[in-house]
Amino acid sequence: MIESTVTATAPPFSFNLWREPWIRVTRLDGQAAELGIGACLAEAHMLYALHDPSPLVVAGIHRLLTAILQAIYAPESLDEIEDLLTAEHFDPARLDAFAAQYAERFDLFHPTAPFLQTGDVPLDGWRKPEKAKKGESQKTGIAWVEPKPVAPLFAEVPGTTYRAHFHHITDEDHRMCPACCARGLVTIPAFASSGGAGIRPSINGIPPIYVLPAAKSLFQSLALSLASPGYQPQTIDERRWESALWNCDTIIKRDGTMPAVGYLESLTFPARRVRLYPHAGQERCTQCGALSKITVRNMLYEMGHHRDVSAGVWDDPFVAFRHPGKRGKRDPAELLPVRPQAGKALWREYTGLLLTSQDAEELRPKIIRQIGRLIDRGLLNDMPFVLFRCIGLRTDGKAKVFEWLDEALEAPPRLLVDPDGALVVEDALRRAGDAEQVLNFVFNLHFRPEREQGKQIKKDLVRFKTLRDRMQTTFWERLAPEFHQLIVAAADPAQRTMEERAWADSVVRIGGATFTEIADQVGDRADALRARVEAQAACRRQLYAKRKEWFGE
Numbered sequence: 001m002i003e004s005t006v007t008a009t010a011p012p013f014s015f016n017l018w019r020e021p022w023i024r025v026t027r028l029d030g031q032a033a034e035l036g037i038g039a040c041l042a043e044a045h046m047l048y049a050l051h052d053p054s055p056l057v058v059a060g061i062h063r064l065l066t067a068i069l070q071a072i073y074a075p076e077s078l079d080e081i082e083d084l085l086t087a088e089h090f091d092p093a094r095l096d097a098f099a100a101q102y103a104e105r106f107d108l109f110h111p112t113a114p115f116l117q118t119g120d121v122p123l124d125g126w127r128k129p130e131k132a133k134k135g136e137s138q139k140t141g142i143a144w145v146e147p148k149p150v151a152p153l154f155a156e157v158p159g160t161t162y163r164a165h166f167h168h169i170t171d172e173d174h175r176m177c178p179a180c181c182a183r184g185l186v187t188i189p190a191f192a193s194s195g196g197a198g199i200r201p202s203i204n205g206i207p208p209i210y211v212l213p214a215a216k217s218l219f220q221s222l223a224l225s226l227a228s229p230g231y232q233p234q235t236i237d238e239r240r241w242e243s244a245l246w247n248c249d250t251i252i253k254r255d256g257t258m259p260a261v262g263y264l265e266s267l268t269f270p271a272r273r274v275r276l277y278p279h280a281g282q283e284r285c286t287q288c289g290a291l292s293k294i295t296v297r298n299m300l301y302e303m304g305h306h307r308d309v310s311a312g313v314w315d316d317p318f319v320a321f322r323h324p325g326k327r328g329k330r331d332p333a334e335l336l337p338v339r340p341q342a343g344k345a346l347w348r349e350y351t352g353l354l355l356t357s358q359d360a361e362e363l364r365p366k367i368i369r370q371i372g373r374l375i376d377r378g379l380l381n382d383m384p385f386v387l388f389r390c391i392g393l394r395t396d397g398k399a400k401v402f403e404w405l406d407e408a409l410e411a412p413p414r415l416l417v418d419p420d421g422a423l424v425v426e427d428a429l430r431r432a433g434d435a436e437q438v439l440n441f442v443f444n445l446h447f448r449p450e451r452e453q454g455k456q457i458k459k460d461l462v463r464f465k466t467l468r469d470r471m472q473t474t475f476w477e478r479l480a481p482e483f484h485q486l487i488v489a490a491a492d493p494a495q496r497t498m499e500e501r502a503w504a505d506s507v508v509r510i511g512g513a514t515f516t517e518i519a520d521q522v523g524d525r526a527d528a529l530r531a532r533v534e535a536q537a538a539c540r541r542q543l544y545a546k547r548k549e550w551f552g553e
């Protein structure tokens with residue numbers, strides 16, 4: 001029964017990710033296409049970017065392609081990255097050599113060495129073994145595990161525990177084509193989060209924001225993602241340098257602790273022990289709607305590998321960090337990855353995510369530090385902006401997923417290498433934060449009916465809280481276009497000082513106008529009217545006082 005799938009002749013199930021199309025891309029002319037890994041890398045200079053309805057898939061594929069290129073090129077220095085950028089395409093001979101050696105390991109349904117899955121479970125592992133003694137399969141000696149529906153491969157598809165009522169499909173009804181399965185699988189290394197007892201997150205813990213270079217072509221974006229030795233995680237184990245998805249052990253252990261991790265394997269870290277169970281017969285994929293001769297309904301899906309937590313935080317080169325403590329009381333072991341925050345616009349993290357700081361230590365992603373060194377060498381200076389695609393998944397730190405984040409941040413190349421310019425941006429953001437505090441303070445002081453009138457006004461309390469939230473959101477939304485102007489000016493020493501004042505004026509103006517508008521919605525009762533007029537005046541007064549304070553006037 002199982003023997004037939006292991007014979008040397010062509011296996012009945014095969015979907016090789018190197019050759020079969022599954023990666024969605026946009027070409028430079030705007031056309032959409034689906035490609036295998038081999039074509040995607042060979043044509044990368046003619047492609048604009050990865051494109052997928054799910055940004056998590058984009059980040060997952062970006063990391064997979066980066067791992068492959070990192071293995072092929074293994075740049076020893078910035079010179080080598082510069083040479084590659086100058087070549088303007090990936091070397092077909094090197095891609096072919098890699099494929100000749102490893103392409104077989106990219107088969108989704110390989111009988112014993114399946115891509116990003118465990119090879120010790122047969123393809124028909126969904127079938128409960130006959131004559132099994134206490135759940136032991138005689139064939140493999142591995143305890144048989146009840147198959148799970150394929151839905152959990154996608155964070156946005158409600159799974160077993162968190163099925164939404166409006167989602168009119170049950171877990172058992174999902175049928176996924178091999179391409180969709182692959183797209184789901186590659187999100188696991190970067191985004192697997194905690195999920196109930198014994199289910200731990202992947203190598204970066206609770207998913208952080210991944211900052212990915214997004215340049216003129218997919219080639220350039222990927223070339224800029226290669227890390228020379230000084231810009232790789234300090235936490236890698238050099239002895240595992242060669243170790244990667246395509247040459248490592250074919251077995252993913254259940255809840256296996258990894259005391260040491262190499263860089264290549266970190267990019268495709270098998271945080272889940274998965275085995276997709278393929279079924280033959282033409283069916284429509286419930287994820288993408290395509291007809292497929294092979295579909296997957298269920299799979300083995302359980303806790304896979306995790307990195308030994310005592311080893312500290314993994315300093316992924318695409319992740320920014322922050323210190324939880326105050327300056328001077330910083331413990332490197334306490335570094336925290338920058339993660340998405342509820343209701344906080346991404347550009348407010350601009351300095352932490354992209355810029356060099358005044359401190360001796362840099363906490364922005366290592367890959368951006370390396371891009372900074374390339375800019376110092378005169379590269380990328382022909383571009384008005386360097387773009388970074390920031391992708392994240394906001395969770396409650398456990399199994400609950402709230403939303404994903406997919407936004408681009410742009411930076412004039414010069415700003416990435418100029419600590420003085422960074423300081424201007426940092427000050428600007430801090431001042432906007434000061435102004436927001438003024439708005440909140442005045443709002444709370446003047447519109448707090450619940451304090452005086454007891455519990456009867458509970459409804460008002462809720463309404464005002466909503467108004468206050470809207471005030472904060474509106475304030476930051478209106479500042480966003482001004483921020484774009486600020487970063488352009490911050491990159492230019494001649495414009496900086498004037499722009500600092502212009503920004504402060506905008507902050508005061510927008511803060512005052514936003515407060516006035518929101519206060520107008522508090523209500524028209526006589527007491528509210530009076531509170532409103534007083535509050536609006538107080539807000540304006542305090543904002544002007546802040547402005548004086550900023551410039552020591």
Ligand SMILES: [Zn+2]
Nearest residue numbers: 177180285288
């Ligand atoms: Zn599909």
